[in-house]
Amino acid sequence: MRPILTLAAKDFRLMLRDPRAAVILLIMPILLVLILGITVGGAFDPNKKEQLRISVVNLDAGLPADASGFPDRPWSEILIEDFSGTADIKVEMIPTREEAERLIQSGERAVIIILEADFSERIHRCSFVGEPFKLNPINPLNRDGMNVGEVSVHILRDPTQEVAAAVVEQVVQVALMRVVIPWMIGQAFDMIGTDPFMDRMEKHMPALRGAYLLLPKKTLGDGMQKGISAFFSKYNFRGKTWAKLTNSDPPPPRTTNRSAYQSDGSGTIRRGAIRYQALVPSYTVTFAFFLVLVMGWLFASERRFGTLVRLNAAPIARWQLLIGKLLPCFAVSLMQGFGLLFAGNLLFGMSLGSQPLLLIPVVMGTSFAAVGLAMFVAAFAKTEQQVSVTGTLLVMVLAGLSGSLMPRYLMPEEMRRVSRVTPHAWSLDAYAQLLTNPDPQIAIVWTACAALCGFGTLFTLIAWWRMSVETG
Numbered sequence: 001m002r003p004i005l006t007l008a009a010k011d012f013r014l015m016l017r018d019p020r021a022a023v024i025l026l027i028m029p030i031l032l033v034l035i036l037g038i039t040v041g042g043a044f045d046p047n048k049k050e051q052l053r054i055s056v057v058n059l060d061a062g063l064p065a066d067a068s069g070f071p072d073r074p075w076s077e078i079l080i081e082d083f084s085g086t087a088d089i090k091v092e093m094i095p096t097r098e099e100a101e102r103l104i105q106s107g108e109r110a111v112i113i114i115l116e117a118d119f120s121e122r123i124h125r126c127s128f129v130g131e132p133f134k135l136n137p138i139n140p141l142n143r144d145g146m147n148v149g150e151v152s153v154h155i156l157r158d159p160t161q162e163v164a165a166a167v168v169e170q171v172v173q174v175a176l177m178r179v180v181i182p183w184m185i186g187q188a189f190d191m192i193g194t195d196p197f198m199d200r201m202e203k204h205m206p207a208l209r210g211a212y213l214l215l216p217k218k219t220l221g222d223g224m225q226k227g228i229s230a231f232f233s234k235y236n237f238r239g240k241t242w243a244k245l246t247n248s249d250p251p252p253p254r255t256t257n258r259s260a261y262q263s264d265g266s267g268t269i270r271r272g273a274i275r276y277q278a279l280v281p282s283y284t285v286t287f288a289f290f291l292v293l294v295m296g297w298l299f300a301s302e303r304r305f306g307t308l309v310r311l312n313a314a315p316i317a318r319w320q321l322l323i324g325k326l327l328p329c330f331a332v333s334l335m336q337g338f339g340l341l342f343a344g345n346l347l348f349g350m351s352l353g354s355q356p357l358l359l360i361p362v363v364m365g366t367s368f369a370a371v372g373l374a375m376f377v378a379a380f381a382k383t384e385q386q387v388s389v390t391g392t393l394l395v396m397v398l399a400g401l402s403g404s405l406m407p408r409y410l411m412p413e414e415m416r417r418v419s420r421v422t423p424h425a426w427s428l429d430a431y432a433q434l435l436t437n438p439d440p441q442i443a444i445v446w447t448a449c450a451a452l453c454g455f456g457t458l459f460t461l462i463a464w465w466r467m468s469v470e471t472g
Contacts, residue, residue: 029287029336030343033279054083054168055092055112055261057100060119067124070186070240075123075179076115082175082242084258085251089171091258099261104156110164113172116152123151126180128188133196146176178242186240192228193221277351278407280344281431284337284363285424286395286404288370291329293391325378326371326460333367353434358445362430365452369423372459379466398422423455 060076071078084091094100094112103109127137140150148155153176157165191197198217202208211220229237236244243250341359344350352359377394381387399405401415402424408416419425430448433440 029283029340030347033276033283033340033344033348052088052167052171053090053092054171055094055100055103055109056080056083057094057097057112057114059097059117060115061117062120064121064124070183075120079115079175079179080258081253082178083171084254086257089257092261093258094261100156104158107158107160110158110161111168112156113168114154114156116154119152123180123183126151126184128184129191133191134187140176140180145173146180148172148176151176151180182242182245183240185237185245189225189228189237192225193218193223197221276344276348277436280340280348280350281428281435282404282407284340285366285402285427285431286399287340288333288337288366288427289373289395289398289424291333291370291374293387293395294329294332294374326375329374330367330371333370334363337363337367351435353436353440354438355434355440355442358434358440358442359431361449362427362434362445362452365430365449365456366423366427368456369427369452369459370456372456372463373423375463376459376466379463398424403428423452426451426455 058076058080060074062074063071080091080093083089094103097114100109100112100114104112122138125134125136125138126140127134130137138150140147153172155169155172195217198208198221208220215223234247236247239245241250242248341350341352341363345352373394377387377391381390402408402419402422403411403416404424408419408425408428411419416425426448430445433442433444
């Protein structure tokens with residue numbers, strides 16, 4: 001036992017002297033997880049449906065005092081309901097103008113819609129007709145659609161995200177049209193047949209005065225309204241809402257499409273957690289196998305300086321030499337695996353699942369498979385250059401094939417089956433059960449651990465055979 005520990009201590013000291021190993025194995029995966037989490041975010045969540053986000057600050061003071069009948073709530077609520085009634089739109093309510101301005105200045109939002117205090121009052125004044133039919137009417141229409149300034153909608157834009165801002169602004173235009181146009185049509189139609197309307201018609205059609213001898217003014221006015229309704233039979237001009245105007249069913253309420261803005265995410269860096277449930281295990285697995293390079297460099301340097309030949313000539317068994325070489329890399333791999341999971345939980349707010357203790361055999365199995373593969377490459381590579389080229393290529397190919405670099409649910413079904421030839425895929429299966437499945441399938445976890453141990457044993461035996469041939 002003493003020769004094994006002596007060899008392990010020597011190699012461990014050599015590894016600590018190499019700053020490249022520390023950067024690659026410990027710091028680099030955390031940096032990559034952080035960068036990917038910020039840039040791609042929810043793309044790594046297989047259950048997430050992409051939605052267009054409309055950020056809104058609602059400062060609306062409510063309907064004017066003279067409003068009666070319709071609507072029964074502030075116009076801002078009707079507009080926000082129109083946004084959230086669309087399946088592919090998520091409405092984010094931001095509490096204050098100051099917070100909205102901060103989000104725009106920092107580039108966290110491309111565009112934010114502010115409904116000013118007099119929004120309902122100005123929407124209520126929108127009309128196709130002027131005085132005396134409507135008091136202080138507003139014409140909100142222009143060549144581009146809705147003149148948002150006329151209805152007290154203020155749009156904050158990030159000039160560096162023009163395309164995203166343009167998309168959101170078009171959605172806002174459509175929603176405002178669906179809210180305002182039916183209201184304007186309904187008001188105008190209600191005025192048909194009223195005394196002011198008939199008086200105005202008399203100026204253009206003096207013969208109407210004679211018609212009043214046969215029909216009362218109100219009866220004639222009601223007839224006009226019914227006649228127009230019959231002519232446009234596919235529409236209900238009295239509706240005042242888009243669904244009633246078009247004689248269609250209103251969209252079902254989608255309360256889940258509306259949420260309050262959360263200024264802070266989970267974890268120390270406040271960036272949210274769900275994305276890291278996939279990112280952390282993916283890069284834990286990927287960088288575990290970078291031990292191929294570390295161990296390969298150790299073996300190559302010992303070959304170059306002749307220490308490997310002297311170790312083979314020393315009075316120790318070959319299995320002792322093999323275990324002595326394996327232990328320090330296994331210890332480093334364990335520190336890396338547990339360290340990344342701890343960082344994921346502490347820094348990124350990642351959950352460790354309902355059974356965190358089962359992560360221990362998964363990390364150990366992954367580390368054993370990684371160390372076995374490292375021994376395999378080290379036994380065949382002769383120089384540092386061969387280790388760098390062969391090891392890097394092997395690690396990246398296996399990572400890509402297994403789904404470590406790209407979510408496995410995005411891979412074709414046949415490629416998912418092919419990925420089973422890699423230890424990475426088995427490790428990812430176990431992590432997926434423990435970190436993303438609320439009811440993990442324990443049998444899958446233990447099967448994956450057994451497969452990882454099988455890979456590690458196979459790689460180690462091949463390395464032992466190769467070393468026997470090399471020194472025999």
